[in-house]
Amino acid sequence: MKKYIPLLKNTLLFSGVGEDEISAMLSCLQARSGTYGKGEYVLRQGEHIGDIMVLVSGKLHVQCDDYWGNRSIISVIGVGEMFGESYAAPESGAVVNDVLAVEESVVMFFDIKRIITVCSSACRFHSLVVQNLFYALSEHNRKLIQKLGFMSRRTTREKLIAYLSEEAKRHNSSEFTIPFNRQQLADYLSVDRSAMSGELCRMRDDGMVEFERSRFRLL
Amino acid sequence: MKKYIPLLKNTLLFSGVGEDEISAMLSCLQARSGTYGKGEYVLRQGEHIGDIMVLVSGKLHVQCDDYWGNRSIISVIGVGEMFGESYAAPESGAVVNDVLAVEESVVMFFDIKRIITVCSSACRFHSLVVQNLFYALSEHNRKLIQKLGFMSRRTTREKLIAYLSEEAKRHNSSEFTIPFNRQQLADYLSVDRSAMSGELCRMRDDGMVEFERSRFRLL
DNA sequence: ATAAGTCTGTTGTATTTGCAACGATAGCGA
DNA sequence: TCGCTATCGTTGCAAATACAACAGACTTAT
Numbered sequence: 001m002k003k004y005i006p007l008l009k010n011t012l013l014f015s016g017v018g019e020d021e022i023s024a025m026l027s028c029l030q031a032r033s034g035t036y037g038k039g040e041y042v043l044r045q046g047e048h049i050g051d052i053m054v055l056v057s058g059k060l061h062v063q064c065d066d067y068w069g070n071r072s073i074i075s076v077i078g079v080g081e082m083f084g085e086s087y088a089a090p091e092s093g094a095v096v097n098d099v100l101a102v103e104e105s106v107v108m109f110f111d112i113k114r115i116i117t118v119c120s121s122a123c124r125f126h127s128l129v130v131q132n133l134f135y136a137l138s139e140h141n142r143k144l145i146q147k148l149g150f151m152s153r154r155t156t157r158e159k160l161i162a163y164l165s166e167e168a169k170r171h172n173s174s175e176f177t178i179p180f181n182r183q184q185l186a187d188y189l190s191v192d193r194s195a196m197s198g199e200l201c202r203m204r205d206d207g208m209v210e211f212e213r214s215r216f217r218l219l
Numbered sequence: 220m221k222k223y224i225p226l227l228k229n230t231l232l233f234s235g236v237g238e239d240e241i242s243a244m245l246s247c248l249q250a251r252s253g254t255y256g257k258g259e260y261v262l263r264q265g266e267h268i269g270d271i272m273v274l275v276s277g278k279l280h281v282q283c284d285d286y287w288g289n290r291s292i293i294s295v296i297g298v299g300e301m302f303g304e305s306y307a308a309p310e311s312g313a314v315v316n317d318v319l320a321v322e323e324s325v326v327m328f329f330d331i332k333r334i335i336t337v338c339s340s341a342c343r344f345h346s347l348v349v350q351n352l353f354y355a356l357s358e359h360n361r362k363l364i365q366k367l368g369f370m371s372r373r374t375t376r377e378k379l380i381a382y383l384s385e386e387a388k389r390h391n392s393s394e395f396t397i398p399f400n401r402q403q404l405a406d407y408l409s410v411d412r413s414a415m416s417g418e419l420c421r422m423r424d425d426g427m428v429e430f431e432r433s434r435f436r437l438l
Numbered sequence: 439a440t441a442a443g444t445c446t447g448t449t450g451t452a453t454t455t456g457c458a459a460c461g462a463t464a465g466c467g468a
Numbered sequence: 469t470c471g472c473t474a475t476c477g478t479t480g481c482a483a484a485t486a487c488a489a490c491a492g493a494c495t496t497a498t
Contacts, residue, residue, distance in 0.1 A: 141305040144363035
């Protein structure tokens with residue numbers, strides 16, 4: 001497990017913690033690791049977990065099958081990313097998605113109770129990890145709230161208005177560059193690309209906005 | 220501030236902590252309180268905060284104005300509810316919504332740093348509060364993820380399928396009662412009530428589902 | 439029992455969307 | 469330069485949606 005310490009050093013969870021301290025904390029936190037072959041499930045829908053997980057090798061898919069069997073891929077987890085933090089609390093209830101290894105993968109497990117309850121030996125950086133965990137969760141939370149704000153609008157135009165307003169706020173300017181191309185923006189807002197493209201042009205004709213590729217200006 | 224201790228005892232943040240311990244922690248956490256008259260802002264969009272807040276009296280609205288001035292009410296905060304936990308971390312960035320007192324209100328402030336970094340005097344229940352905070356955040360997170368899963372579907376039928384599938388999972392049964400009437404469900408899924416009502420009936424005609432008021436059975 | 443109010447389903451219409459296809463443009467490497 | 473690809477706008481059409489209006493079933497207050 002030691003060989004993954006340099007990698008862990010650069011994760012959000014261990015941000016600001018040195019390699020020596022991480023090494024000490026691995027035993028303090030009683031970290032475990034597991035290997036999953038391609039096609040194996042790391043987590044299954046309905047399962048209850050008590051660990052926060054970090055992928056240290058390979059690639060995972062978060063996916064969901066509905067009652068009638070339609071599958072959709074929610075997100076992709078890459079090396080160094082943390083997952084499970086929203087479902088590790090005791091009363092969390094079951095995980096709602098499957099997590100599948102799409103290639104040979106290694107996952108590290110950290111018991112959430114050992115992270116949250118400060119150890120008696122009081123390793124210096126323990127509280128830093130608790131902070132990091134809190135920060136990661138609250139950041140995740142903010143992004144979800146923001147996205148919900150866009151998606152709760154009824155029409156494509158309203159979604160665009162909400163999104164562009166937010167970007168203008170964020171940049172403190174009515175002129176800004178967004179981090180998406182048209183297809184990505186459409187996926188982000190859950191609308192059809194061509195319909196969105198058309199709506200953008202109509203908004204331009206209505207004198208609400210000017211744009212050039214990913215650069216926008218609100219009027 | 221002492222008079223609010225019995226109320227705090229029943230909040231999510233202080234769950235499991237006795238009144239005496241809360242009393243001790245108020246000073247340990249250097250809790251502050253503030254009073255807001257009707258129409259006063261508790262938080263304004265663009266502001267940066269470093270406290271977690273609990274409403275101990277009155278009523279607040281979380282609301283949002285877009286670039287063109289359209290206002291929408293996001294949620295209502297009642298007595299005993301916690302807010303601000305998603306924006307209290309140092310690198311959180313600005314709050315994106317306004318929080319307004321819609322009647323005379325009293326809010327208690329808890330410095331997030333003092334909650335997260337365990338105090339040297341090590342009051343016994345401090346780590347319990349950290350746990351509660353984590354649990355509250357992760358629960359909030361799960362609900363947001365779930366709602367996003369419903370809202371990212373394109374059609375009303377797909378949203379209903381996603382929602383009803385989730386409820387069936389949660390109840391471990393294909394038959395269950397939902398906590399919404401038609402209008403509330405439509406608001407929750409961000410669709411038109413009558414269109415949703417029609418779609419539900421078409422799904423029934425297609426043999427996918429049976430229902431009677433708020434009681435559903437998937438087939 | 440009556441009246442008022444709530445919840446739900448139904449219908450019709452104008453609007454919006456999803457989808458597929460096509461053309462224009464720009465960037466890039468052979 | 470030529471072809472290849474990615475991106476973006478545009479169009480036509482079928483499908484889905486929002487919106488308004490209304491009717492029946494049921495609940496509640498008087």
